[in-house]
Amino acid sequence: MYIRRLELNNFRNYDSQKLVFTPGINVFFGENGTGKTNILESIYWTAMSRSFRTAEDPILVKQGRESARITIDAVDNEIEKTFLMDYDSVNRKKNLYVNGTRLSRVSLIVGQVPVVLFSPENIMIVKGEPSLRRRFLDDLLSQIDNGYYVTLNKYLKEVSHRNYLLKGIREGRIKRENLDIWNNQIMENGIKLLVQRHAAVEELNLILKKELTEGKFEVRLGYISKNYASYSPSDLKSSYMEFFRTKIEDEIIRSATLIGPHRDDLEIYYNNLGAKNYASEGQQRITTILMKLAEGLLIKRKRGSYPVVLLDDFSSELDEPNRGFIGKTFSLFKQILITTTYKENLRGFEAAKEFKIQNGKVVS
Ligand SMILES: Nc1ncnc2c1ncn2[C@@H]1O[C@H](COP(=O)(O)OP(=O)(O)OP(=O)(O)O)[C@@H](O)[C@H]1O
Numbered sequence: 001m002y003i004r005r006l007e008l009n010n011f012r013n014y015d016s017q018k019l020v021f022t023p024g025i026n027v028f029f030g031e032n033g034t035g036k037t038n039i040l041e042s043i044y045w046t047a048m049s050r051s052f053r054t055a056e057d058p059i060l061v062k063q064g065r066e067s068a069r070i071t072i073d074a075v076d077n078e079i080e081k082t083f084l085m086d087y088d089s090v091n092r093k094k095n096l097y098v099n100g101t102r103l104s105r106v107s108l109i110v111g112q113v114p115v116v117l118f119s120p121e122n123i124m125i126v127k128g129e130p131s132l133r134r135r136f137l138d139d140l141l142s143q144i145d146n147g148y149y150v151t152l153n154k155y156l157k158e159v160s161h162r163n164y165l166l167k168g169i170r171e172g173r174i175k176r177e178n179l180d181i182w183n184n185q186i187m188e189n190g191i192k193l194l195v196q197r198h199a200a201v202e203e204l205n206l207i208l209k210k211e212l213t214e215g216k217f218e219v220r221l222g223y224i225s226k227n228y229a230s231y232s233p234s235d236l237k238s239s240y241m242e243f244f245r246t247k248i249e250d251e252i253i254r255s256a257t258l259i260g261p262h263r264d265d266l267e268i269y270y271n272n273l274g275a276k277n278y279a280s281e282g283q284q285r286i287t288t289i290l291m292k293l294a295e296g297l298l299i300k301r302k303r304g305s306y307p308v309v310l311l312d313d314f315s316s317e318l319d320e321p322n323r324g325f326i327g328k329t330f331s332l333f334k335q336i337l338i339t340t341t342y343k344e345n346l347r348g349f350e351a352a353k354e355f356k357i358q359n360g361k362v363v364s
């Protein structure tokens, strides 16, 4: 898929702005604070129904205005579709339309405009909390299969309900038998998620090795959890049963569900050493960019359609060889949107189109 046209109304520092993109590399350049990242954010917000910079949607509406609208015309296998997001910040209400038809749930948009985003704070996927690594896998799988997204949200609600019951048992308000049905629920949905996550990690590793790093260096992922012997559904089921049999007292004391995909993590290796503790700043950055590109290639393989690659300021802090190395991978994608303060940072790539941004306007 590629985005042919984007229109922003009252989004961040934009009043009303139309942009026409082309396949290939589209570059947005301009000084700090002019509105480059805002363009990528508007696309991501529409495609994922949440921003990558804030959980507070009202912040995205231009100050002094009450609603924002984003329109994306995207072409997939020669068919053009219009995706429109209307957000009313007074009532905090979001509506999404595909070719004029309103989606019954906004979450149904996830996966319809596949995107992969790299932004500088994504280096926290390597350095930060496990939840960021889980989110990396969950965002990937949700875009491949909206069913994953639905199961995940259902599962997370079930876990918090089960935690509430565990607390009730600890306080003597609730009988233990009440847990059985929830044990089965979280086991069933947890196994679905685990099987898909584990398979995705294996596929990402193959893509990283065969399509992205070409034997130059190694970036590898490992799914980690101490609770499962293997990831076949039947072994997972036995692991869960064993856990419920032996660890229930711990769970009651801590009022927390201690097994399942919401507790797991991803180990990220750079040249066979844990990237979190051993890799340099630049190596961590390149590792994260490669993980995102691998995500993009896996989405392409599973969906038969290219995701739009959004790279926010990826080139700063990368040395010349690494910049060139990442630049070579761009030919694997259909459309890439890149922001940078100076065009010179992107020496060596052929931009299909350039946009100069100044104070919330495209000036050339
Ligand atoms: N809700 C809003 N209403 C109006 N302006 C906003 C709103 N939110 C953010 N801005 C403005 O948008 C600008 C930031 O835009 P953006 O993050 O896209 O900058 P940028 O061009 O990517 O800059 P940098 O090079 O520093 O990354 C700031 O000037 C900020 O004040």
Ligand SMILES: [Mg+2]
Residues within 6 Å of the ligand: 036, 037, 038, 312, 313, 339
């Ligand atoms: Mg920016």
